[in-house]
Amino acid sequence: MIDINESVMQFLLAFVVVGPLIGAAAALLPAPPGLKGTSPEQAVLRHGVTVTGVVLIAAIVLALGFDHDHPSRMQAGTDISWIPALDVRLHLGIDGISLPLLVLTALLTFLCALYSYFKLPSGPSPKAFVALLLVLESGTLATFAVLDLLLFFLAFETVLIPMYFLIARWGGEHRTQAAWKFILYTLLGSVVMLLGLLLIGLRAGTFDMVALATDSHPELTTSVQVIAVLTIGIGLAVKTPMWPLHSWLPDAHTAAPTVGSVLLAGVLLKMGTYGFVRILLPITPDGFGTFAPYLAAFAVVGIIYGSLACLALARPGAKGDLKRLIAYSSVGHMGFVLLGIATMTPTGVNGALFANIAHGLITGLLFFLVGALKDRTGTTDLDSLAQETGAALYGRAPRLGGLLAFGAVASLGLPGLAGFWGEMLALFGAFDPADGLSRPAFLTFMAIGAFGTLLTAAYMLIVVRRVCMGGAPQEGPRLADVQTYEFAAWTPLVALTVLAGLWPAALLGLTDPAVQQLLAGGTR
């Protein structure tokens, strides 16, 4: 959109990745004179807002300077040798696939920092909180920016420790077990993934994602690809998460603090699906084709499973936890993403990438809202919230109720909002999968997936009815309605949800050329 010098772009991308790390180190040091603020806590929280804000601005400038006419070209690329012995290069770059995710990550982290500035989660010192948040941001941004398999693995692993501590230190009930479950599951997955990455890199003689995608590598025979896809796929599927490897997710989400849940759902899950698109689809197409039907099958099972679990949780008397419900709904939504990827068609993959972003925005918003609800009522338990008739949020806190209803209908895929396009395109891709994939099988998957959208609508509407509606209790205390800082943190998400729903071309125009090129074997 605007013309920015290439070396400035390079610097910006490198800064986006490294900046938060430097910020994290700085957060541990005592505040310099002049920036002490009213208290050390306030100073360090403000530091967090500043750093994430600067990173967000850098990401936005990157997006503006991005050559939107050639989104399939790697831009702002840096390529420096780092560890020649392992052939690891500091290779960074963004294209139409990674740019939206990069901006989404920077945005969500900034909103989280902003939200925490006003509403610090109860727990130990905010110093460590801010430092961990920044390390987490660096790891996720690096995942979307790196173009080297081993660097990708490094970035993938970087998020584990900060997330573990965020859950274990600032979380709610059962946080210790949840944090352990999260880190052990993901680590097991990612170490297995490492084996697959090494297999590809050692056979092909390079770890460079671009080179692997564009050049032909006859050494990567189908049998090598099959093993590689299986091992890498497991690692990514744990992260995504794909049914039946999802069981860490509901616990982690339930126990995590609001900010942790938002980032976990909004950003961390995307690392898994991004890996599928960036690594498996272009580098190992044959191996991926072998597993695509199974992946699709697991994906639709995930859709149905997630919806049914949510329905069960939403039932009166089930003692369902609202955070857990949204977590399970994530399993369903990520099922659509995986289904889209498994079709191996431009339509499906574009849908998957769109659904990725939409899920980040909407689920991020929902977790914020549920967190706010918990702060006000002290519980996320649906039964104790709703009691006999319903929580009547419309009456007690109309704006909060309205936003929650908005999030719910966006999540169920109402046309005109972001949730619609991704899932529709994913299903549409399944209607006509890539050559070599069984069409009847994918038609079945499509039908089941479509049924899943109905179930999703059902439980989301039940939630809205039980939480937002109901007879307003006469003597019950009024709930505080949405505060200014909450508006500040949530408005961008709401606005982008509407924008992406009304103008999907803005996003699809970025991803489509890149996806086309990716699926065509990276030739340019």
Add this chain to the structure above:
Amino acid sequence: MSSLALTTAQQAARPLAESVVQSVDWLAVAPPVIAAVVGLVVLVADLFVDDGKKALLGWTSVAGLALSLLALVPLLDGDRATFCLTGSPDVCSYTADRFTLVIQFMVLGGALLTALLSMTALKDGRRELPAGEYWFLLLSSAAGAALLPAARDLATLVVALEVASLPAFALVGIRHGDKRSSEAALKFFLSSVTATAVSLLGISFVYATTGTLYLTQIADRVQNVDGQLHTVTQTGVVLTLVGFAFKTAAVPFHFWVPDTYVGAPLPVAAYLSVVGKAVGFSGLVLVTVVALPSYADAWGPALAALAALTMTVGNVGALRQRSTRAYSAVRLLAWSSVGQAGYLLVPIAAAGYAENTDDAQRAVGSTVAYALMYAAVNLGAFAVAALVGRTSTLNRLSDYRGLYASSPLTALLLGFFLLCLAGLPPGIIGLFAKVTVFSVAVDAGLGWLAVVMAVNVVIALFYYLQWTALLFRAPEGAAQPHRVPAPLTLAIALTGVVGIALSGAPQLILRFADTALF
């Protein structure tokens, strides 16, 4: 007649004299020699130094070790060899090639850090530990350990192994009147001597069938052994390996480790965990890759199985440590060092599957790179353990709770060391060292071993992270600040700087995984 006999005798005597009095390349042998000489000097000086000035001995030893480290510098320019056969000058007993230098650097550096830890330990336990003997034993053991990687014949190898081990037994049992200490020493001694005896028997078998002790000659001749002697050779190979497997604390020769580490003074445990391991695996590398490459199809699978067993047993053992038990921190480090020995064995096993010598050497290089990483961060962890052990003598894991509150920097460094050992960012060097090991295993087609190792990495993460998390918990009582003596600060800072520098530039040690070492 007599004059004739005399001339013959003279003629015979000249080559004899030449072959007996060799010209020795003193520069090449300087690193172990300096350590040994300084050890003797300290032992003698101990008699003339009065009690108040014993710290002088410590600084002398540190300076001696630093000097022998410096002696490595002039050797960097190329391979040197000395004590060669007069007949064939390329068959030597002592070679200072890249492998030797790297291991000597690790061993002497490890000994130097141990010495820094020991200074505080000796000062704190004024009566318990006799200073002069302690320094002498430490330096002699370091000299032996530095000699070992340079040894290129089996006799020198065994002598070096014993020079490194015998003082170590004494060091373990050096605490006067401490029952645990003497018991640990006895345990260590008996099992070690048995292993040495077994490997000596093996070496004698190998010698009997090949007629030489030089590793390179063995490599040639072992392929053409008389068919009848085949069984003897094979038995010899297996028995030889057993001795070195013991030193690396590979399962099933690991049982002495936890009790020995707990019974020994803490610096000695640190020394054993790093230098003892280095001695074991460099001996193993020399015997397998240099002397017996033709037996790769025998020792390759054996070492692979050993590696899988070792890491699993070690990590499960570490997992079972309860945090409130006495000395649980040291116990955990002991068991984890067994687990780490398993990772160290993986590339050596992979060398057995290599298609050519280049690949085999590269695999060995991965072991060296991993060992360097392990040496730095493990000594760092021990240094912090030594610090905490000063105030809470039981050194339980629960004593580390809230360390961040009392000494933030130390806690952050210990967390960093532990995560390096676990192989997770921010311990980037630990991560890439593991990646190197994984990549060698995958490259050699040892997929199953890589998967076993992957599972072990997850198990290990559990206890490392548990410990790390403990550091940052709120302290139970009032936080008591740890007063850090200068040598201990130096040790912690040194290992911390090395670990962080390596995390920024992993190539510094990972390059050994990419070059020919021999």
